[in-house]
Amino acid sequence: MRWKNALVLASMLLTPMVLTAQPIAPIPGANTEEQKPPLTRILFVFDASYSMYGRWENATKMESAQRMMSRLLDSLASLPNPNFELALRAYGHQKPVPPQDCEDTKLEVPFAKDNMSRIKKRIQSLKPMGTTPIARSLLRSGGDFPPCSDCRNIVVLITDGIEACDEDPCAVSAMLQKKGIVLRPFIIGVGLDAEQKKLFDCVGTYIDATNESSFKQALGIVMTQVLNNTTAQINLLDAQDIPSETDISLLLEDQLTGKTVQSFVHTLNYKGNPDTLLLDPLITYTLKIGTVPPVTVDSLRIVPGKHNHIGAKTPTGFLEITVPGLTATSPLAPVVVRQLGSEAILHVQTVNAKQRYLIGTYKVEILTLPRYEEIVTISPNKTTQLAVPAPGDATIQLKAPSIGSIYVEKSGHWSWLLDLDTHLLRQQYRLQPGTYKMVVRPRAAQQTLYSRTVGFTIGSGISTLVKTP
DSSP, rough: OHHHHHHHHHHHHHSSSSOOOOOOOOOOOOOOHHHOOOEEEEEEEEBBBBBGGGGTTEEEEHHHHHHHHHHHHHHHHOSSOOOEEEEEEESSSSSSSOOOOOOOEEEEEETEEEEETHHHHHHOOOOOOOOOOOHHHHHHHHTSOOOOOOOEEEEEESSOOOSSSOOOOOHHHHHHHHHTSSOOOOEEEOOOOOOOHHHHTTSSSEEEOOOHHHHHHHHHHHHHHHOOOEEEEEEEEEOTTTOOOOEEEEEETTTTTTTEEEEEEBBBBBTTTTTTEEEESSSSSEEEEEOOSSSEEEEOOOOTOOOEEEEOOOOEEEEEEETOOTTTOOOOOOEEEEEOOSHHHEEEEEEEEEEESSSSEEEEEEEESEEEEEEEETTOOOOOOEOOOOEEEEEOSSSSSSEEEEEEEETTTEEEEEOOOOSEEEEEEEEEEEEEEEEEEEETTTTTTGGGEEEEOOTTTEEEEEOOO
């Protein structure tokens, strides 16, 4: 398991360092195949430019880096059940300067299982010679990862200098991340000054190594983050900011690529606490909460090595719309729900069903004839009930094909409701209880005086026959 590998590695590399991430027991009855972590692929991009001959404590930078990388690779080789592959790209090691050759970058050891000894041997043989084409090395590294549908691709750049070929490592890194080729790279800076360090902030996660001891620690920190998932819980807060809301679907997206990396239904465990999740600390997440309306939390950064709490305010209540007297075969009118003050349709609810909403005030419009509108307020942990009268049936019987309309009458005021079909002699409409007027004229008649007005009343569940005189 990745957490075990990380703990073993940390004990070998880090002094001192305490990890707080704890192993997570499998969920009883869960599909273990679905819980299998993705393969982690780590590409070391190693600086072998001429500046690596510079002195660093009691050795050259190259000698120190070679020694620390050898220890790291030995530690990785000793991990049980590894779920990772390694590869090595080097730059500045093929052509001496001057002249400057910005093509001096090469994949020296491709990805494979258990190739640590091969990488170690190749690193030991590198001789600093040339320039520092960081941007081009990062760009070429995008092609070093073979196609894989379930892999975490990680670049660890080890360098003692900045870009020397007038190219843009930041733009290249952003492009690789945006395309989902690699996660945010790690940069271990070997003896860089303050101004040089700032240039790597946009490339990835920079870790400073001012001496051999800190270089060793930097390697350990990187590999622990790379190989270890971090625990987190998502707290859905109610109106009192208590994490009691649950049973809501959640999506976690990679904010950079927009791809969904986890999907699940929020659950409270037997102690009433949100279940613990395993999250990749190398991803910046967007949390999308399936409430109505939805809640989004952007730019979630997971702190490695500790239990993370992610909070979102999602106080909810329920709306239940009922139509008494409807049978199982009765057609149900759609219910359109909008946030008060907005014309955008928020949700289409089903009659005789309960729907969960964030607390607030909503405009409910039921597409009956005529439309039924109501303003409702959703309160925390309560069900707001809205009862709509059952409709009745109006059967229109005409003597001849006619042109006409039906109006709703309220307190002497008429409101247009619908136009009659000009071809049918018998027509049927499902109408809400109330008083109506039908204004009609035979289609063949050429004078207004042939118009007729017929009033009728509709009751819930009652069929009414309307005839022209």
